[in-house]
Amino acid sequence: MKKYLLFDLDGTLTDPKEGICSCVQYALASFGIEEPDLDKLEPFIGPPLKDSFMKYYHMDGDQAQAAVEKYRERFRDRGIFENKLYEGIPEMLRVLQSRGMFLGVASSKPTVFVNRILEHFQIAKYFKVVVGSELDGTRTGKDQVVSEALSQLFGNGPVEKDKVYMIGDRCFDVEGAHAMGIEAVGVTYGYGGMEELREARADYIVRSVEELQKFLLRGTEEQAKLTTAQKIGQILLPFVIFTMVRNIVLYIMVILLGNIGTRTSGGDFLFLRNASGELEGLTINAAQLSSAAGFAVSALALMKIARKTISRTAQDMKLTHIKGEPAKHYAFLGMAAVGFTVGLNLLLQLAGTVASSEAYQEVAQAQYAVWFPLGLFCYGVITPLAEELLFRGIFYNCFRRYMKLPAAMVMSAALFAMYHGNSVQGIYGFLMGCLMVYAYEYFGDFRMPLAVHMLANLLAYGISFLGTGIPQGAYWPVCIVSLVCGGAGLWLLDKEKKVF
Secondary structure, eight states, X not given: OOSEEEEOSBTTTEEOHHHHHHHHHHHHHTTTOOOOOGGGGGGGSSSOHHHHHHHHHOOOHHHHHHHHXXXXXXXXXXXGGSOEEOTTHHHHHHHHHHTTOEEEEEEEEEHHHHHHHHHHTTOGXXXXXXXXXXXXXXXXXXXXXXXXXXXXXXXXXXXOGGGEEEEESSHHHHHHHHHTTOEEEEETXXXXXXXXXXXXXXXXXXXXXXXXXXXXXXXHHHHHHOOHHHHHHHHHHHHHHHHHHHHHHHHHHHHHHHHHHHHSOOOTTTEEEOTTSOEEEEOHHHHHHHHHHHHHHHHHHHHHHHHHHXXXXXXXHTTTOSSOOOHHHHXXXXXXHHHHHHHHHHHHHHTTHHHHOHHHHHHHHHHTTSOHHHHHHIIIIIHHHHHHIIIIIIIIXXXXXXXXXXXXXXXXXXXXXXHHOSHHHHHHHHHHHHHHHHHHHHHTOTHHHHHHHHHHHHXXXXXXXXXXXXXXXXXXXXXXXXXXHHHHHHHHHHHXXXXX
């Protein structure tokens, strides 16, 4: 949540089409140019008028300035009021102000006209600063307007650019914001449209006033309602459910399989028998089936909670993921996942971490004694699904509502690391947990961290079970190349789009 909000006027707070286009029509007529279709004059809404006359009607500087004067001749007393507020704007401004946010207007329209319009619609009271262009033709660039608005908004104090949004409907609003180092929120209900805002690289894009309000207020409802104890409960309760259900189902499965084993004969895949055929115990395959059942049922138990948090995050993320990612981005992520999976596994082995961890050795011995197809399915599909619902679906999505994204990533990855209970899987789980969050935020789709988790588990399990086939002396070179490939995949993704 950011607390300083700069709004464009035309196409963002108000719909000025009739007034602006009629005044442009009036100015063109003074030059002998007849333009009966007001729709063709919509590009004049937003950018400086002089620039538009020069661009669309090929006027020189003096002619364009004269056209601006003719425009203002009609606009001052008539065109200025041929205007209307977008539905929901007053209510949104009232709510934003009540939540302690500081609002301002940054418009290319002359300040004197901006103030008259705000007073006319009785919304001037919501704005701490109002900045526009000057009647003498100065301060017409949007970057200049934004700069002055920031100066007035923060006074003599430092300008906290990371706490400011510029909200507008045209590419000029986005470009002006970025020129001053602040994030831009594009609105498609105005006159720029989706494609223009995408090309200008708006940081966020919303489709309606209602969606804009939800975006600007995101996180404030939960923060206002929930105590610290309740926030902790959001994390603790799902973990308790996950652990209890998994262990209970595991216990039931062991009892059930034991009963089946005593009532039947044979079944070497699941049962250990003595020479007379009596049941002595369960095989590692039976234990793995029991564990997989525990994970599967615990995933079902968490599904309702996870769906709620994933759905809520999806609503937030859709503002930055309106356009689908190109195929090459998925390739870069795959490159990062494979590179880090292979590289980190080799690095932990070469560093002696694997050999020094007795806890991990016990886990590995059990995992790799299982029938390969069964182990591949359980560790590569069932386990990642259950763990992702808990750690990214619930934990991370809760954290990201109360803290900055990097901190939320570290917190969820740290819990994922501790959950594994040994140093080898802890280190590996933390680093891969960070990658899974990165994939989640980059693509705005919960299926992406799930895919990374499954791919990593399948690859790591397959390599460990079947062997790498790499000569011992080549471990370090392969490790380094793999890590470089993983890092290159992340670098290529980051080069295309910044997430954190």
